[in-house]
Amino acid sequence: MNNSKHFSNRRTFLKSAAGIGALGTVLPEAVLANNPQLVSPDPAKGHVFLSEPYLQYAGPGSMTVRWIANLPSYSWVEYGETDSLGQKAHSVTEGLVDAYNRINGITLRDLKPGTTYQYRVYSKEITDFKSYKLTYGKTIESGLLRFKTPDEQSDAVSCLVLNDVHDRPETITHLLSLKGNDPFDFVFLNGDLFDYQTDEQQLIDHLLTPCSAGFAKEIPFLFVRGNHETRGKYRSELPQYFSNPSGKSYYSYTWGPVHFNVIDTGEDKPDSEPVYAGIVDFDAYREEQGRWVEQVMQSPAFKKAKFRVVFMHIPTFHHNNWHGPMHCQKVFTPLFNKHKIDLCISGHTHKYGVHEPVANQHNYPIIIGGGSKDGTRTIMKLKADRKTLRLSMLLDDGKEVGTYQVTAKR
Ligand SMILES: [Fe+2]
Incomplete structure (x- = not known):
C-alpha cells in the first residue's frame, strides 16, 4: 500500500x-x-507559509534566507540586482536537492559584497513522493524583498543587541521601536529569548514573527543560546531554524572593522544538578569552546581586526557566582585577557550595567544588557569605524543608561 x-x-x-x-x-x-521537517503542525491550514522569510548571516558575498512552510515542499529563492531577479538558488545536501521539507535555509552564494539584491521565496508542495513519481501541488511565493550583502572590507559596521526577552514578543517590537533612524547591518540576539523550548509555534510567535515584522526580511540576525534555550522538549530542534558561519552553536566572523566571537555559555548550574535530570553536559562543551577561542584568537582575522568583540549570554564577572558563570570565568577570562579583547557583551543577570575593566580580574569592559520585566529591558546599539567603537544602551523608556567607547589600538 x-x-x-x-x-x-x-x-x-x-x-x-x-x-x-x-x-x-x-x-x-x-x-x-515529532520530526518538524516532515510533519505539518497544522495540516488544516493547507499550503501556506508559517513564517515570513528571515535572513541569517552567512558571510561576505553571501546571504542565507530562511522560512517555514506548512506542508512538505520543494523550495527555492529567486534573486537578482533588479526586480526582474533572474537567478535561482535551492539547497543541496550530498547530491540531493533539499525537498519534502518545511523548514528552509537557502544560502545565496557568489554575491557581490556590499550590494543590494532583491529576492522572493517559493515553496511548491509535494503531494506524493514515490521512487519514480513525484507529484507537485500548488506553489506559494512571498512578496518581493531586498537585502544588502555584508562587506568584510567595509570601514564600518553597526548592529543592535537584544537579550533576555523570555517569551515576550512584544518586547522585541517595543525595543526595536526605540532604535531611531540610524541604519544597522544586523541584529544580535544574545540568548534567553525564550523561557524553555516547547514547539515550533513558540519559535514563530515569540521570535520569528516580531523579527520579520521589524527587520529580518531585509536585515539578518544572528542568534546564540542562553541557558534557557537549553531547556524543554524542543531544545534539540533549534539548530534547524538558524544559520551562522560555523553551523555550530559557537562561531566567529568579521564584519567591517570588528571581529566577533560568539560563545555558547550553556547552563548556569552544575551539569549534575537534579533539575537537569542527567541530560546536559556543558562543562565539557565550555572547555571545547575554550580550545576553539584560543585558536581563533591566534588567527590573522582576529589579530588584524581593529576591534575584538565577544558576545556571550552569561558574563564572566558581575554575576551570581553559580557554577556556569564561574566556569565561564575560569575557561574564558585568561584567554580574553591574554589576547586583549576590546569588549564583552552579555545578558543573563537581568541587571543592566557597564562594567569598566578591573585590574587582575578582567582587563576588558563587560557590558550586560537588562532583563525581561518592564523598566529593566534594554537594547544596545553598537557602531564601529576604523578609529572608534561606540556602544549605547537604551532602557525600554528610551533613556540612555549606558555608553562605552573604545579607540582603536591597532
Ligand atoms: Fe540567562
Missing part, C-alpha cells in the same frame, strides 16, 4: 539523517510524529 511504503521511506531517511545506521533500530512513531 502506498502509504506504508511512503512511511517506511521516511523512516529510512530519518535513520540515516540521525546517524543511527542500518543495524535495525526502528525509531518510535513518536519520534517520526
